[in-house]
Amino acid sequence: MKIGLIGNPNVGKSLIFSHLTGIGVEVSNYPGTTVDILSGVSCINRLPVEVIDLPGIYSLDGEGDEERLVRDMVLSHSFDVLIVILDAVHLERNLYLFLQVLEHRIPMIAVLNMADEAEKQGIHIDTNALSQITGVPVLLTSATLGKNIAEIIPVATERASVGTYQVAYDRHIEAAVRTLMRVSDSGSSRALSLLALQGIGTDPSLLEAAKTISDELEEEHRMPVSSLLAGNRHHAASEIHHRVVSKTPGGEMRGLDSWLLTPFPGVLIMVGILLSMLLAVFFIGSFFEELIVEAFDVWVLVPLAAASLDPLVYELLFSFVIAIQAGLGIAFPFVFTFYLLMSIVEDTGYMSRIAFLADRIMHRFGLHGQAIIPMVLGLGCNVPAIMAIRQIGTKRERHIAAFLITMVPCSARTVIIAGIVSVFVGLYAALSIYLIIFVLILLSGLVLSKITPGTQLGMVLEVPPLRIPSPGMVLTRAWIHIREFLVIAMPLLIVSSIFLGLLGFYGILDIIETATAPVVHGILGLPPFASTALLFGILRKEMAFETLVVLAGTANLTEVMTRIQLYIFALVSTLFIPCVSTIAVLYREQGLKTALQISLYTVFLGFVAGALAHWISTQIPLF
């Protein structure tokens, strides 16, 4: 038996899902989208029941990825029972989706979640009346308190029924639906006819008939059919709402929001929160990364070197281990911390407040408020930041965000800048590299927002009430993302690491060094071995620094390279090509084309910036 959870965003759907299924959740991806579907198994009377958490949507008629996915699954009868989860506090708005789902005539039950909050606000809901009106069993639950959650599956499996309520549409629409239901041979349903009137569906003859009628309807009403339907449904929802909900005037709390959402002190609070999140990702991440890298060095790499193996076997094993080291070094410290913080910000509802406050600034980059969090936290690590952009609005915005985030100097690149430039050249020189990068990001943002196809659609984002997140949910989400990252990035890391190792083993790296020497030495003014260091930086950015030290044969780099050379090396390796893990998630989130474009673009930027710096240094002696 398959049960689907459907509902608006922010109604506590995911929390109910995790209550119902516990651990062992599977994440599957809908082909061609980045929309995740979670599925898990719940047991009733020793029979397994598959529960699927559909993405939160506001309507079944929309054109967004999520909406289309849910509609396709509902239309293809993928579920035996649907559980519609509604927010008891905002019942009227939630009923809109419920009425749409009712039209599809699938056995269902309605769950009114957040009963505790509704009670606090003096909202009383007559569930019997609602059940009678709609013909569907209604349960009042509170996921945060765990109230009535145990009833959901039994009620869904035993009492789920096809609703009896029908929205009374405008008489012209009703007439059109009657006509359409007769058109196709198999006899289309009411729901399909309504969708066809909005140009949605697969049956060409039905769609053609619907097009003629809907043109006429639009002409007559001077309004698109979808708006007419929406109006009728909202009207019906508001009528039902009046019949089942009684509100005793209670204290409407806005509380914290009067602080969080105002220009002052809201913006200050936002900056403070973003900064402390960044510092947390940065310091917690680098601390644990160092531990993991150290542990690998001491427990695996040193014994491996001492084991006196056949050189080829050693090279292969060594490359394999450093790939694992790089992967785990990002996964646990950075991805985990990032998603821990991210889930907290999201589940409390603060995310949409940040989006509101930052919308104006992000507009300059052709982005919206939601993009600020991945952009800022990208300073910690690009990998989870890129995984997070799937939540940002349209394709165009995701494209721009992917470019810009890849350029944001992550903590590994900070290690290079700090370890090379501020130690050997000076603090101001290190800061100047940051300045150069931020100017480049700004310029790239301005250019990209002009040249990226698609128009800039505005942000429409619900700002849910502030809530306390559930620790279990936060941890689960962080874990799911770690797993996802390891699955995507590990194979690529291992392959590229072994590839580089073999190149070194067969002396091809030396050939590459000689071949690239004119570029590296002539244009960038760097010693030839710098190209190998840059190549290894692709595995893990700090490795550019580490390899440089190994190749130079001394930790005091000023002995083998001039200060300007060190500066240029740091500049090029920070800008130049993202690390393999970043490329892997870019490929996964944005597709091969964008991943290639971004990689080439950053290589180009790195070389141009390096060449310019070299050229300037030959003209004016700076250091």
Add this chain to the structure above:
Amino acid sequence: MDVAEREDTLLSLMRQARLTGQGGKPADIACHTSLSDKQVQEILSELMEKGEVTYQDDGTYHLSPSGIQAAETIMRRHRVLETFLQEMLGMDHELAHAQACTMEHHTSDDTINRLRRFLRGNRDCPVTCPGHVRRCGLKSLADCAHGEVVRIDAVRGCGRGGRLADLGLIPGEKVTVKQRMADTLLIQVKDCDIAISPEIARSVLVEVAQ
């Protein structure tokens, strides 16, 4: 006193107040309305009797609250007429404006309301056309101040129109502007808070709720 002359005087004072934040001198009004100084003086004293205009010592005249209301009603009539002439009848902007300027004085409120209802259905205008947004005189959500309560008149155009309707932004719905951050708005619809970007707010036409 001629209705047109009276209303033109009110509008001229309103325009003066909007542009400079100060009252108008009779000479300015005469210049705007192409009436003679003497006529203007007569009209102004009549308006003062009615309590729609007040006189201040520095020689300028100001609109009283009731005067502002009267002027706003006329402006609204003007906008509806201008929009109708321009969008529905396809007249030139300048011509539509000039016509609306004379028609505004003699059109009954009932006619204006009917025209507005008729215009509500107009979907042909693209949101993306910036000149249009400026010219289409009806107030949009983007013009609303903090704390204002308005009713949606129409939602223009393409793109996110469907999404807005799904969130409850449909004609006739009451909207409260809860917060403005630069041009981004936080609005409350059907008890839910929604943040919307300026470009979307501009496509939602509203009128002040009674």
